[in-house]
Each structure stands twice: as structure tokens, then as C-alpha cells.
Amino acid sequence: MTDTGPAEHETPDGLLGWCLVANVARETSRGEGGLEIQHGTKHFRAGTLLWLAPARWDAGSCRRHAVGRHRGNSRRYVNMVVCVGDLENFRVKGVYSEALVRSLNGYDHDPAAPRTLQDPWTRERAQSLADSWNRHREPLFIEGRPYAHPRISVPNPPPAEIQLDGETLHLARYGTRGAHYSRTPPPVEWIPEP
Template structure:
């Protein structure tokens, strides 16, 4: 996916930097087994634009720091840690707002330089992250164990059958934690003869 914003050479006046952005997914799964489905997240409505600064610290596997307008107070930018799988439609956008710069900088914001991003993305790096996140692949588990060598992944949604090392694997379950395949074929439904 490419962005339609101007390139570095043709950057418009007022551009303060580039940033990776994404929208909060329409439906997010949480709770035990991912069975609690809700619109958006606790802090952000579905479709909210979130600005994702470059990673300075790791808040946990599959979680990223994001800046956006809170569900309850849509005027201010707030910093939150969100699950990466609750985000969709990754792309690159230009930063023009001093308020957004303050949110992206966080505790490193320098009031003497309110228009300076402390840890900026390059446009190319942000675009490569966006492309990688938009082409998600699901991990494969065979008989409830990760399929180790070679590392296998499938597209989303996963196919009903895959061939790995000459072996046919059958889709047994698909959920928010990946595709579960089995070596045993699914049972054939019995139908009585008329």
C-alpha cells in the first residue's frame, strides 16, 4: 500500500515530520479465548486514527504505544498502549500539529522547541512497517504445537488444507491466536439415505 502524501522533496509548508498511523479495528476481541467482541477498545472508538511513534521501549509482546483522541474527550491527544492486533489499515501520514508533536514526544517533549519531533520516523521506514503490518500472516499450530521448522505461516483467512513437507494438514480451528491445523482429516457428516 502506498501513501499519497507528498515526498520529502515536495514536502508542503508546515510539515513537521512523518508518522506511522493506523485505525482502531471495527471489532476487537478480548477476554478468555478472544470471545468478548466489542466495537473499538476501552479508550478508543472504532475507526479512531492512532499515531504510532517509533518504538523506544517495549511495552510487551504485541503491544505498541499510540497517540490518539480519547473516546471520552475527543479534543486532546492521549498516550496509550494498545494491542497491535486491534489496529488495521496501516499507512504513513504527515504530522502538522504542535499538539500532536507534544503527544508523540511524550515526556521527552521540549517546550523550547514545540515543533520538533524528538524521535521521528523516516518516511521509508514507516512505509516498510505499514506494508509489513498490512500483509499479515497467521502462525500455524499443528496438533496444538507451533510448527517449528521451517516456520510456516498462512494468509488471513487461512485455507482449509495446506501442504507442508509433503504432508496434508487440515484446518481444525481458526481464532484470534492463529490457525490450528490437524493431521487428522475432519469427520465426514453422515446423512441418511432417502
């Protein structure tokens, strides 16, 4: 019996490069303290496939340049900077479309070489990043900050208290989009004496 699938070193016909992709999460949090839950983001519907280009500039540790089909016009690709916390199901996928290559290249696109990615992912680098972002750890939000802490995540279920930079943080709430911690301890329940 022979293996009919392509070997790791073989390149599929028509492949223009590899890219890290993800889907927009079903629920994203917005507003003060992340209390407002919405489906998808302002620009992308929930479940939309986004192609994440390698970082060309520092958009912040929790933000990435992405290419996808806009909520209002699903025929054309648009470039946006998105929050990684609004994405799920990271994986590596092959690029086969010249229109997608043009969008991923952005201003660096060379019309003389329309099928060439200017800053391509290697398959191993993209897979490594996908694996690290897919770990089942919960993002950590701190009261007063709109985005997740860039360096720290907590296990599922999250602990009631954590130490961060010499400060004790208390679990305020835990939802579908992560653990939210507060600097103030939870109120003590008053129990009347019989």
C-alpha cells in the same frame, strides 16, 4: 504540461515530521480464546485514527505506543499502549500539530522546542513498516495464548494443519480477526451405518 504536486524531496509547508498511523479495527477480540467480539477497544472507538510513535522501549512484539483521541474525551490526545492486532489500514501521514508533537514526545518533550519530534520516523522506515503490517496474511492465534503469535502469520484461507516448533496445530476456527489453532485435533464426525 507541468507537474504541480510536490516532489518527493520537497517538504510541505508546516510539516513537523512523519508518523506511522492506523485506524482502530471495527471488530476486536477479547476474552478467553478471543471469543468475545467488541467494536473498537476499551479506550478507542472503532475507526479512531492512532499515531504510532517509534518504539522507545520493548512493549512486546505485538504492542505499540500510540497517541489518539480517547473514547470518552475526543478533544485531547492520550497516550496508550495498544495491540497491533487491534489496528488496520497502516499508512504514513504528516504531523502538523504542536499538540500532537507534545503527545508523541511524551516525557521527552522539550518546551523550549515545541515543534520538534524527539524520536522522528523517517518516511521510508514508516512506509516499510506500514507495508509489512498491511500484507493480507491472517494473524495466528494458539489456544491458551491471548495474543497472536508474534513471528508467524498464515495465508488466507488458512491451512487445516500447521507445524510449529515440532508440534502439529489444527485449525479450530477462522474469523474476522484471524485463524485460531488448537493442539487437539477436531472431533471425528460419526456417521451411522445404513
